[in-house]
Amino acid sequence: MSNLISSVDQRTNIVGQNRLELLIFRLVGSQPFGINVFKVREVLQCPELTEMPGASECVRGIAHLRGVPITVIDLSQATGGKRIEDLKSAFVLVTEYNRTTQGFLVGGVDRIVNINWEQIMPPPKGAGANHYLTAVTKVDNKLVQVIDVEKVFSEISPVEEEVSEELKSQSRELDLSEMTVLVADDSSVARNQVKKALSSVGVNVVLVNDGRQALNWLEEKLEEYGDDFAQKVPLLISDIEMPEMDGYTLTAKVKANPELSKLHIVLHSSLSGVFNEAMVRKVGADQFIAKFHPDELASAVRKWMSTN
Structure with a gap:
């Protein structure tokens, strides 16, 4: 419990400073992408996946993590890119958001960076309405694209949008x-x-x-x-x-x-x-x-x- 409280205190110290921690990862190729660390519960080497008949083609299967089944979505394929083929070298980002837990298959994971939100910019105008980015930033002089995982998940598993x-x-x-x-x-x-x-x-x-x-x-x-x-x-x-x-x-x-x-x-x-x-x-x-x-x-x- 003391470790948990310490972690809470450490992260709450960035409140009011307009900062976040960004997990940098890759899909297919060298292009870096990012996701807020707060969304990520754990990162692990891709485990054995069980096929899920009838699921979206972007769903690569179900991972059983400590007895709990987690749907694993190929994040590259879900955003219009190539399918991640080499599962042995791939990773799964186990995320917790929108009241659910799900896994995103990625090609590789680099590191966590602490960055100011003022350095996070909206996607460039002219990108169209169908892109999967919420923001872009620069880390080590490389453009990092922050993926709209809400859009990805809503397309694969739509939520109820109507008020009763x-x-x-x-x-x-x-x-x-x-x-x-x-x-x-x-x-x-x-x-x-x-x-x-x-x-x-x-x-x-x-x-x-x-x-x-x-x-x-x-x-x-x-x-x-x-x-x-x-x-x-x-x-x-x-x-x-x-x-x-x-x-x-x-x-x-x-x-x-x-x-x-x-x-x-x-x-x-x-x-x-x-x-x-x-x-x-x-x-x-x-x-x-x-x-x-x-x-x-x-x-x-x-x-x-x-x-x-």
Whole structure:
């Protein structure tokens, strides 16, 4: 337990500093890719895989880890690349996010780097709508591509995106037409899921791609609305992993501003576990919700928008 507490303390120290730890890996070839260490539960040499009849062609099989079956997805194939053929030299990233545990097959694993979110940039414009990147950065003068694993997993195993009819009916009792919820998320899949869920219960939604855009938007609206700001914009829903400014830093900056501090903040993230819970408390967010459950999210929105 002491080791666990020490690990929590070590990682929570980066909160407010806009930093993350990035695991660098390869798929097929030398191109480096990255994933937030907080998503990764363990990294292991590819174990023996059991075929899964009827599964997506990107699912290479099931790994039995300490008696627990884990689906293993070929991350190269799932993102439109070549199939990883040499399983003996391959690795599996066992990830825990979006309330599930799954494995991603990768060609090789390099190292973990500590980096500032300001060095993480959105994908270049002109890349089209079908790419699998949420961000890019440079490590040792090499371009590292951060893969949108939420998009990968949603294509292979789609989640329920509809709010229940019962909750829609309950929401009709509230008039939310004069209020706006700001949603910050770097994943286009996640942004669309949230917008679809909240729009179905009558909530006006504004979408931005990262924490810096969110803070700029809030400051502009504060100047526009003045004393009416808290009534007009009662709630921010923010992802945690975002380029330029992450959700932790965004929350800390909002709560440190007396004119914005009354804004309710829900951190809505695929990250989970004790490390994340400690960070959420430290920055002063009002609530944490793991992605993605439309009824839970819509219920939280109704709660915080009706308490202003």
